[in-house]
Amino acid sequence: MPQDNKTRLLAEGIARAIDRRAFLKQASTTVFALIAALLLGRLSEGKALADNNACTCYPPGPYCSNCRGADCYMDNGNMCYINRIYYPTGCWSSYCSGRGRAPGYYLCCDCFCNGGSYQCGCRDFRTIGGPVTHPGGAAANS
Numbered sequence: 001m002p003q004d005n006k007t008r009l010l011a012e013g014i015a016r017a018i019d020r021r022a023f024l025k026q027a028s029t030t031v032f033a034l035i036a037a038l039l040l041g042r043l044s045e046g047k048a049l050a051d052n053n054a055c056t057c058y059p060p061g062p063y064c065s066n067c068r069g070a071d072c073y074m075d076n077g078n079m080c081y082i083n084r085i086y087y088p089t090g091c092w093s094s095y096c097s098g099r100g101r102a103p104g105y106y107l108c109c110d111c112f113c114n115g116g117s118y119q120c121g122c123r124d125f126r127t128i129g130g131p132v133t134h135p136g137g138a139a140a141n142s
Contacts (some may be wrong), residue, residue, distance in 0.1 A: 053082050055096035057108030059121020060086065067122030072111030075120050082121060083110035096125070103127070 017045060060083065064075040072080035082090035091109040104127035111120050 005101040008023050057094055057106050057121055057123040060110050061119040064120040070107040070109045070122050070124035072109055072122055075113040080111040080113040083112045086110055
C-alpha cells in the first residue's frame with residue numbers, strides 16, 4: 001500500500017473517531033482562555049503595579065476626603081466616580097512588605113469628582129487574598 005493511502009486512511013480514522021462539535025467547543029474554549037490570560041497579563045503589568053514595596057498609592061491628585069475603602073465616593077461634598085483614564089479598571093495594586101505592617105497590598109483607585117473637573121484617589125490596605133483591580137467590598141480606608 002502506498003504511503004499516501006496509509007496517510008489518508010489514518011486521517012479518515014482520526015476524523016471519524018473525534019466528535020467535531022466537542023473538538024471545536026474545546027478548541028474555542030482553550031483559545032479564549034489563552035487570549036484572556038494574555039490580556040490580563042498585559043493589563044496588570046508595567047505602570048498598573050505601583051512602585052514595588054513603596055507601600056503607598058500615587059493618585060493623580062490628593063487623596064479624596066471621603067472614600068469607602070478604595071472605592072471613590074465623595075470629596076468635599078462632591079460625588080466621585082472611578083477614573084479609567086490611566087488604567088482600564090481605574091484601580092491597581094501596590095505590594096507592601098515590612099514597614100511595620102503585615103505583608104499585603106494597597107488597592108489604589110483613581111477618582112473623578114465634581115463632574116470630572118477634579119481628580120483624587122482612594123486606597124485600602126489588604127492582607128488577605130491576592131491583589132485585585134476593582135474596589136468591590138473594600139473595608140475602611142487606610
